[in-house]
Amino acid sequence: MSQYILEARGLIKQFGGHLAVGGVDLRIERGHIHALIGPNGAGKTTVFNLLTKFLQPTAGTITYRGNDITRARAAEVARMGIVRSFQISAIFPHLTVLDNLRLALQRKLGTALHFWRNERSLDVLNERAEELIAAVGLTDYTHAVAADLSYGRRRALEIATTLSLEPELLLLDEPMAGLGREDIGTVSNLIATVGERYTVLMVEHNLSVVAALSNRITVMARGKVLAEGAYAEVSKDPEVRAAYMGAAHD
Structure with missing residues (x-):
């Protein structure tokens, strides 16, 4: 190889x-x-x-x-296995952090377009969603609405949804765009952690x-x-x- x-x-x-x-x-x-x-x-x-x-x-x-x-x-x-992020945030602002992750994870179940299903049918995704939320440091914001997060935490959420696709190669387009100094430090640390497992x-x-x-x-x-x-x-x-x-x- x-x-x-x-x-x-x-x-x-x-x-x-x-x-x-x-x-x-x-x-x-x-x-x-x-x-x-x-x-x-x-x-x-x-x-x-x-x-x-x-x-x-x-x-x-x-x-x-x-x-x-x-x-x-x-x-x-x-x-x-090639997955990218974008400069413009690609999350759903009016959904919670957990629901953003559950929506991203539906792809693996083949149910992404099954909007008529009972919400409980998505509970099988909760464990993996919570693992991804913890991986990007958002456990305390699991039930927060995405629009209420700081820019840095929104970027972390976007990276979590990207990781839900289980990429081998992660492409990040201007991950620090629009972030303040404190958020830059947070997202930098996150990328360093992600880089221990994925190619970036x-x-x-x-x-x-x-x-x-x-x-x-x-x-x-x-x-x-x-x-x-x-x-x-x-x-x-x-x-x-x-x-x-x-x-x-x-």
Whole structure:
């Protein structure tokens, strides 16, 4: 078995005459937290969407666990174990934390669209739901309405619903977006804990978080990879420094 769970080779994405991603090679090692960073407009989100099949590449290949998924659909790769979060919270704000998890877990029972069933039919999901709630530190908020949670706890709930799909590879899109300092610490600790069990790829702008969490970092600019390696190594790269310094003028 390869040490790399996901590999992209020569990944290209064009939108009309605009080259958004120009030949990106990316390898995600099993058991690592890998960060994809770069200034605005670098192509990070496009790569993220290509890897999770929300976009199809113009050229290049993507393999997951050694299988070619280049032309697979988003739902197919999710079933294979590639699960992503989004910058915009994907929880149900008017449901409780427990009900959010029970709804997410219904997929495994094949009852996700059986809205007419008695609520008691979902009680079989309670034990696993409570395990996931505890895993993200929300036990005290099990019966709280999601809309009443802080931003950090909402993000924790979203990660819990993502974990309900039992992914092998978890992709986090800007997990710190919109969070205050205290919530950033909470979610950072959660991602570190999640990274002990799952492989994680995250797009993140907060470089302090990236430095603290990541085993490996890929830096992009203008649709291409500028540098890759450990944070201490990459942060000293002259091209990386120039890209970030120039970002304020883009």
